[in-house]
Amino acid sequence: MKHEITLTINGEAITREVDSRLLLVHFIREHLSLTGTHIGCDTSNCGACTILLDGKSIKSCTYLAVRADGSDITTIEGVAPDGSNHIVQKAFHDQHALHCGFCTPGMVIRTIDFLKHNPNPTEEEIRWGISGNLCRCTGYNNIVKAVQQAADEMQKESV
Amino acid sequence: MFNCKTSPEIGGMGHSVKRKEDARFLHGKGNYVDDVKLPGMLSMVMVRSPYAYAKIKSINKEKALAIDGVLAVITGEDLAQYNLHWMPTLLSDQQMVLPTDTVMHQSQEVCAVIATDRYIAVDGAEAVEVDYEPMKAIVDPFKALDSDAPLLRPEKEGQKDNQIYHWERGDRAKTDEAIANADVVVKERIFLPRIHVASIETCGCVASYDKDTEKLTVYLTTQAPHAIRTVVALVAGHVGLSEEKIRIISPDIGGGFGGKVPVYPSYVVAIAATFLIGKPVKWIEDRSENLVNGFARDYHMDCELAATKEGKIQAFKVKTLADHGYTDSSANPSKYPTGMFSICTGSYDYEHAFAELDAVYTNKAPGGVAYRCSFRVTEAVHAIERMVDKLALKIGKDPAELRMENFIKKEQFPYSSPLGWSYDSGDYHATLKKAMEMIGYDDYKKEQVEKRKQGKLMGIGLCTFTEVVGAGPSKDFDILGIAMFDSAEIRVHPTGKALARFGTKSQGQGHETTYAQILAEELGISYKDIEIDEGDTDTAPYGLGTYASRSTPTAGAAAAMAARKLRDKGKKIAAYLLEVSEEDIEWEIGKYFVKGAPEKSKTIQDVAFAAYTNIPPGMEPGFEATHYYDPPNLTFPNGAYICVVEVEEATGAIDVKRFVAIDDCGNIINPMIVEGQVHGGLTQGIAPAMYEGIEYDDEGNVLNGTFMDYLVPTAVESPHWETGHTITPSPHHPLGAKGVAESPTVGAPPAIANAIIDALSPLGIEHLDIPITPAKVWEAIQTHKK
């Protein structure tokens, strides 16, 4: 069955028709051609599909596209205006917090949400904060440092 | 520590420049295989066997084909018409592309559904009706050679039982004698279970055949695009696919680790499908499909280590049973069916060793495929390092002291190991000393004494390993006959910027940065002005790809050698421009100058421009060079890792309190990238040590084939790694560099296992196989209490 949905994605209002069973991650990747959001598992464990929906980080592989009707979504492509870097993206680059890049969009999005609610985190809190995002390449040390750098820079900005 | 010869702007060796490739990944603009969309593209989904061993009585495609949008169902019978139902493996065995009568492991591909989109293809796959007749599977490799075991590979000529091969290295008689005469002998059976690379991106392809141009283009998750191209040409040549008409494009790859080396059956089916239909066909595996194919490890090793009563090692013997699954599709160089396993004698100086191995077939997915192991070095090092700790325990000697007393000394390099390797360089004493200082070894030993008095379980574990990477010299190393050289092709443009292409393929190792840094070092052109390109077989020079830590040792060397060819040509041009003879020209990174008159100079940019505009008479214009590097030897990185753990007796919970890794990979191109590789490898090392291991039941069913039960570490399980370096350059490598990225997966599991077992040793526990989980610890404690 087809449903018409209207939502805002990366600041743009759109209307589309989707099947009941279409997963949000496939809607984003295939219907909107925003392929920065990735698929890494089939049991909601890996977090490669993480996006911001109404400001909250969620796993778009475990969300129906039709349910996203009326939502405000940010994917990795919308995190910063073209050609620039969000503080978190800059921190990941500075701290060498990515290798193959596949988990990176999910990690960056998750970090943005995490820091909103934990502006001054300890290392342990960071590790728990990103525990729903798997990385196979980096060994997490530098991702933790990137989150710490982003937290410091965000604190400075807000002063 | 890193004496950089170039400025940060040039960014040569030793500079921790930030990565050039990051922007697209950070912005979600990477181009992975599943991102590829071609007009008219179809979707392929595999139907897979629920049984480990079964006859296929029938396949009914009717209901599937009746679904709107399902275009075809391809079976083994369909492929058999083109003789494509079997294909050769990298080790000259055979593997089914699709079965015609028997399935050999759970989740084996049975047939392929092609549909207009993925959702319909999945529905189609569910609608295919396969009638199986299950048979009793061989799951225990120790039973594979029983007289009543079914012959798993009757179609293989000359195969009378389930043994694939027998392999030996060393002197059995002398080793047996040394063991018989030794004061102390420790024995153990060590099992390294199957694990899976589980890169976050699964495997997949988009295969596109154009009926007009007769060209096949395949976007593929592969670490070795050229090798794949040649294999496809050999396998499918008879249906009309010839090598100049095949293009393999390995775009951005989301992690390889060896799992993207094999030619998986689904790739061949997708290629057959596009060839027959004439439209692009995309196949991307689900995670549950990914986790039940293409494993690593699965070695059962019976080890014996003999020593004097003071602990001087005299001999090492190991007999291994290797469970290969139903076909030998290991990604080893062809003359090395057991990879580099014979490095199992380790970092120690002694004379006698003997290793033998029997490889057998079972009803499991093909095993022994590489996973960040340098071709079985993970197995080899685990064996020797566990046995060294067992020896230390037996004679009551400190494990660090025991190692120091047995290490090959610095002066002994190049060192001929008991099983025939020529280790190039190392200073094992210095590396271990640095690790001990960094972690505060002596303080922890004292703390352990106190904690043991209180009945607490605290453990300290070491691993000092010698790795062997950089396959390899053509006289010994080939993959399906193709020599394992690698290549670099550099083109410097008139404006002094450069483009360089390589036969390797990064899956996250940072080649776009590190190769640029090598060239910056050699040519004095800023790394920012050098574009690096890999992965498209139409444009990249032929190479054997990136795995087994071979890129720096082979292609990195090729880059240096090609750059030096360019420099030589440049010297001639500079001499011409400066109006002196060539002998009067000297080179300082980035600049040619006249001996004794340094103010008379030309930059490399001046020279590059001249190569197109003011060419010396008789000289070929242009400024480019290619080099195919045939390494004279492998390189031998090494390391010393130390781990401190606390174990809670009541629940078996294991807390890794510290982990220090000191690596020696020779000269370092980019310290930040090397450190990142070590971190990543350490996490992939604690994974099999404590969390990961594929489990089977008696019927060959995989019990943990999703991320719910195959436990990939999160940031919480992964400790805060502490790393450092010693540097003993490789004497034969043009840059003095060795490979590094697999050292941590080699060194971490034994260090962690040794630490946990050390913690439990006061309770009488002397060995545990990995993964050592809290449940396993608890059971061992209960057993020993009785």
Place this chain on the structure above:
Amino acid sequence: MIPSNFTYHKAKSLQDAFALSTSLGEEAKYMSGGHSLLPMMKLRFATPEHIIDISKIEGLSYIKEEDNLLKIGALTTQTEMERSPLLIEKYPIFKDASKLIADPAVRNCGTIGGNIAHGDAANDQPSLMLALRANFIAEGPNGKRAISVDEFFHGFYMTALEPSEIITEIQIPQAQKGSGSAYYKVERKVGDYATSGVAVALVLDDTGRCSQIGIGLTNVSTVPMRLSRAEELLSGQIITDALIQEAGKIASEDCEPSSDLRGSEAYKRSVTDTLTQRMLNVALERAKQ
């Protein structure tokens, strides 16, 4: 990875949900957070023909104290509970549990109502509900009723909910002076289900005796389990170390774990014993503050 075909319906209100459910019948399932049901559908372990999305119904997400009760709306997410200052201060068991349920992004969607109504002994909230002696307000086409937690869990994925009924509110006796609660689960890694989990909630009176106690166990039985025998042992007593040890022993005897990939039955019994003792100690400490 792809669910089988179904039809999606969005319920705009409770009445709307009941009407849809009644007319669509057995093949219709409610979905709130979707993080228990949708994963099962993606693996095609569950193939409902209709999904009724109740996640957008207004007015079912709140945390408040009223009428001597802590009242939590069933659509309150795990994250909202994790961050609630009221829960953090007075009902620390929820903060303990939240950290250990799945992972942060999943908690942004998962609801407490869903976690309970799914009827899975592997979920964490049921044992908290047992420990806190919760009542669930269920509403359906036939009206509203209260179901005590002890009557709620019937079997594997089976609860006391009638067809078309939805849990709308969770009610827990309000915390008072002398209240203490705690939860911990042993898991193989972050995000896993419990190898064993123990929830304890107790109240100490002015004499330091235990006037109320509830102990719930996670994933060591087919149905979420109350450790009744230990509750009887401790009720009315000054809880000593000896009693705590005995309670642990009871836990190991009375739980009914199965051997599986998380460990043997014997291991799980032992862990349950250890955790019961630990949680009793933590709850006691918190009660005395």
